[in-house]
Structure formats: structure tokens, C-alpha cells
Amino acid sequence: MNLRIDSVEVINPKRKSGSSPQPGNLYPYYAGYSSLFAQKIIETVVLPENSVVLDPWNGGGTTTTVASMLGYNSTGFDLNPVMVIVAKSSLIGQNNLKSIQPLCLELIDLSKKSLALPKSDEIDPLKIWFQPSSAGTLRGLEKAIQRVLIPGPYRLLKDRNISSEVSSIAAVFYVALFRVIRKLLVKFRGSNPTWIKTPSCKKNRLRPNDKAIYDAFSVEVQLICEESNSNNEFLDFPSANIPELNVSSSEALPLPDDHIDFVLTSPPYCTRIDYAVKTRPELAVLGFGNDDSFEELRRSLMGNATVSKKNIEASDLWGDECTIFLRRLYHHTSRASKSYYYKNHIQYFDSLYSSLSEIERVLKPSGAAAIVVQTSYYKELLNDLPKIVGEMGESVGLKTSRVNDFVVRQDMSRLNKGTTKYRPNKKNKETVVFLERN
Numbered sequence: 001m002n003l004r005i006d007s008v009e010v011i012n013p014k015r016k017s018g019s020s021p022q023p024g025n026l027y028p029y030y031a032g033y034s035s036l037f038a039q040k041i042i043e044t045v046v047l048p049e050n051s052v053v054l055d056p057w058n059g060g061g062t063t064t065t066v067a068s069m070l071g072y073n074s075t076g077f078d079l080n081p082v083m084v085i086v087a088k089s090s091l092i093g094q095n096n097l098k099s100i101q102p103l104c105l106e107l108i109d110l111s112k113k114s115l116a117l118p119k120s121d122e123i124d125p126l127k128i129w130f131q132p133s134s135a136g137t138l139r140g141l142e143k144a145i146q147r148v149l150i151p152g153p154y155r156l157l158k159d160r161n162i163s164s165e166v167s168s169i170a171a172v173f174y175v176a177l178f179r180v181i182r183k184l185l186v187k188f189r190g191s192n193p194t195w196i197k198t199p200s201c202k203k204n205r206l207r208p209n210d211k212a213i214y215d216a217f218s219v220e221v222q223l224i225c226e227e228s229n230s231n232n233e234f235l236d237f238p239s240a241n242i243p244e245l246n247v248s249s250s251e252a253l254p255l256p257d258d259h260i261d262f263v264l265t266s267p268p269y270c271t272r273i274d275y276a277v278k279t280r281p282e283l284a285v286l287g288f289g290n291d292d293s294f295e296e297l298r299r300s301l302m303g304n305a306t307v308s309k310k311n312i313e314a315s316d317l318w319g320d321e322c323t324i325f326l327r328r329l330y331h332h333t334s335r336a337s338k339s340y341y342y343k344n345h346i347q348y349f350d351s352l353y354s355s356l357s358e359i360e361r362v363l364k365p366s367g368a369a370a371i372v373v374q375t376s377y378y379k380e381l382l383n384d385l386p387k388i389v390g391e392m393g394e395s396v397g398l399k400t401s402r403v404n405d406f407v408v409r410q411d412m413s414r415l416n417k418g419t420t421k422y423r424p425n426k427k428n429k430e431t432v433v434f435l436e437r438n
């Protein structure tokens with residue numbers, strides 16, 4: 001039975017208040033669509049019973065949380081492990097929520113005891129922003145979370161299997177720690193909310209004392225409980241439908257062919273927003289930082305601002321719109337168009353194409369996908385990503401059955417300096433592109 005794409009209710013994907021947490025999301029995340037948008041689509045697409053809903057760029061987990069709340073099975077992947085933890089935290093459930101505050105006291109108690117132990121000189125990426133004593137206290141809290149809530153000897157989370165080892169309760173405490181660190185690091189935020197600075201020298205690192213850190217942790221746990229209680233409807237999942245969340249690339253989904261009924265997703269923006277830098281402090285909590293691990297992760301994320309050493313060629317399979325845009329970009333007179341910007345865009349489109357091929361592979365023959373994308377500009381050149389997604393979709397065997405456009409008011413692409421000089425008055429649009437298997 002095919003899905004009823006014609007009668008799906010599509011409202012504006014935009015979240016109401018900038019970056020504040022929305023129902024079900026305990027962590028402010030600027031890059032997602034609203035829960036109500038996801039809810040209207042998943043309700044009105046009329047899925048068969050036992051359907052599986054997928055988000056291959058799961059972010060804060062809006063799609064998977066809403067799909068499960070509506071009684072469907074769901075699965076979400078994100079290559080950034082921080083986002084998998086964030087998405088897991090929203091699955092806490094009413095019963096578990098009651099145990100959060102007593103557990104918080106236990107965790108603080110345990111980490112206070114560990115403060116009395118001799119300090120190790122371990123290399124800790126938290127020391128990028130914090131003096132060693134404060135980094136040690138924050139790490140002590142993280143170790144306590146593991147000791148109480150994650151079986152087995154302590155290992156940095158970057159070396160663990162987050163999907164199977166981190167429960168939603170443990171994820172809530174990690175999110176509380178993320179929120180503490182984010183508040184402490186407020187002076188390292190630049191005008192661009194997606195960027196976090198590092199101290200210019202070691203003496204400028206922060207030195208919050210132990211009491212300030214423990215108090216801040218208790219406050220965040222308390223706030224998380226209040227926020228969750230005020231969003232009651234997100235606390236009760238049919239237990240059979242807890243989403244499966246995993247760290248994985250959209251370009252190689254660990255799913256069998258013909259498995260998914262519906263995809264609701266939004267790929268990373270094509271405006272060089274660096275998702276890894278945005279979450280660098282949280283990644284430091286997981287142990288990414290001092291070796292090459294942070295840089296490796298950063299380079300692997302789609303839409304990042306780096307350029308790969310691999311020589312990727314543009315392909316005609318990406319469609320006319322993409323080919324013409326790339327040609328105009330290449331010949332643009334502005335500095336580095338031919339070199340850095342051209343290569344950076346090629347990299348993005350290559351990942352997008354591979355990901356759409358994967359979506360086609362895992363969709364059931366009766367399945368469909370709704371993909372939320374925005375137009376953007378390179379200088380004055382329109383990058384019509386909705387059209388490119390449609391044409392790439394055709395090329396991998398997905399036909400566009402519907403598009404819904406919305407005007408974008410708060411424009412992420414304008415965060416990069418220099419973009420407004422070339423296009424003072426042009427508005428971007430956000431589009432929901434529906435693709436069905438041919």
C-alpha cells in the first residue's frame with residue numbers, strides 16, 4: 001500500500017524560539033525542525049501498523065522521538081556521538097525520571113570522594129578550556145556517571161558503544177554535564193552561535209571551584225526534571241517502540257535493503273556550518289580532543305568547513321541544477337572560488353548523493369521520504385538545494401511527488417561573514433521535498 005503523500009499535512013518546519021529546548025529535547029539545538037511539524041507529517045502520512053521510521057541525520061532526535069511517541073518503530077543515526085546521547089536523553093520516560101534526583105546526589109557524593117584520591121596527570125581534552133583542577137572535577141562527575149550507570153571498567157565514551165552501553169538515564173546525566181559546561185563556557189561563544197572559541201593561552205582557562213561545579217550540576221538536573229515534567233506527552237512511549245539510535249554515517253547505513261517505511265530528515269546545511277566545532281566541549285567530555293580524534297570526526301561530518309585530501313570529481317549523476325551551480329561557482333571571480341569553495345561544495349554534494357542512494361536502498365518499494373532542505377547563496381549564486389535533492393533523487397530511483405516551500409526568516413547561512421555583501425535582500429526558502437521509490 002502506498003503512502004498518502006497528497007494528503008499529508010505540512011506546516012512550517014521552523015522551531016518557535018531560536019535555540020531553546022523544545023518538547024522532548026533537553027538540549028538546545030539550533031539545527032532541527034519542530035516536533036509539531038514532525039508529528040503532523042507522521043500522523044497524516046498514515047503509516048501501516050509496525051512501520052519503521054528512519055532519520056539518517058538524526059540530530060536531537062525529533063523524528064525518532066515523535067515516531068515512537070505515535071507508536072511506530074523508529075531508528076536514527078548520527079555520526080556525531082554527542083547527538084546520539086542527546087537524542088537518547090529524550091527517551092527518559094516518566095518512571096525513570098523519578099530516580100533522577102536521588103541519583104544526582106549519589107553521583108555528586110561519589111565524585112567528591114574521588115576528589116580525595118591522588119590526582120592523575122592524565123591528558124584530558126576538557127583542559128582546553130579549564131584549569132586542571134576544574135577539569136578534574138568535571139571528569140570526576142563523568143566517571144561517577146559511568147561507575148553508577150554504565151557497566152564495566154571506565155573507558156572514555158568515544159571508545160564505547162553508545163547505542164548498547166549508554167541508557168537514557170545515563171544520557172540524561174551526560175546532557176546535564178553538557179549543559180553545565182556550556183554555561184561555564186559562555187565567554188568563549190562568538191557572535192556566530194555555531195562556533196566555540198578556545199582560550200588564547202593557558203592562564204585564560206577557566207577555574208570554577210568544586211562547589212560551583214556541583215551546584216551547577218544539581219541545578220541542571222533539577223531543570224531537566226522540570227522541563228521533562230512540563231512536556232508530559234513526551235515521557236510515555238509504548239515500550240515496544242523505543243527508538244534504536246546509533247552512531248553511523250548516512251552514507252553507509254547499517255540497515256538491510258527494503259526495510260524502512262518512511263524517512264523524515266534534514267541533512268546538514270550546505271553553508272559550512274561546522275557541527276563538530278559547535279559541539280567541541282561536549283565531544284571533549286566524551287574524550288575527543290587531544291589526539292587526532294576530534295579532527296577526524298570533524299572532517300567526516302557532512303557540511304564541514306574543511307576540504308578533504310581525496311580528489312573527488314563532480315558527477316553528471318548529480319543533475320543539471322547541481323552541475324550548473326558548480327560550474328558557475330568554479331568560474332566565480334571571488335578569491336578561492338576555484339580552489340577551496342569548489343572542493344568544499346563537491347565534497348558536500350558527493351556525500352548528499354551517497355546518502356540519497358542509501359535512503360533509496362533501505363526504503364521499502366512502497367516507502368517514501370520527506371527531506372527538509374534550505375536554499376542558500378554562494379556570493380550571489382543561488383544554491384537551490386531543494387531542486388538538487390529532487391534531481392539527485394531521480395538519479396538514484398526516487399521520484400519527487402510533492403514540495404512545500406516556506407520563507408526562512410532566521411537564516412543560518414548569513415552567519416558566515418561576507419555572505420550579505422553579495423545578496424542584501426534575497427530571502428532563502430526552506431522546502432519539504434517528498435520522494436517516493438519509483
Ligand SMILES: C[S@@+](CC[C@H](N)C(=O)[O-])C[C@H]1O[C@@H](n2cnc3c(N)ncnc32)[C@H](O)[C@@H]1O
Nearest residue numbers: 032033057059060062078079080249250301302
Ligand atoms: C540538520 S541536523 C538534523 C536535525 C534533526 N533532523 C533534528 O530535527 O533534530 C543534521 C545532523 O546530521 C549529522 N551529520 C553530519 N554528517 C553526517 C553523516 N555523514 N552521517 C550521519 N549524520 C551526519 C550532524 O551531526 C547533525 O546532527
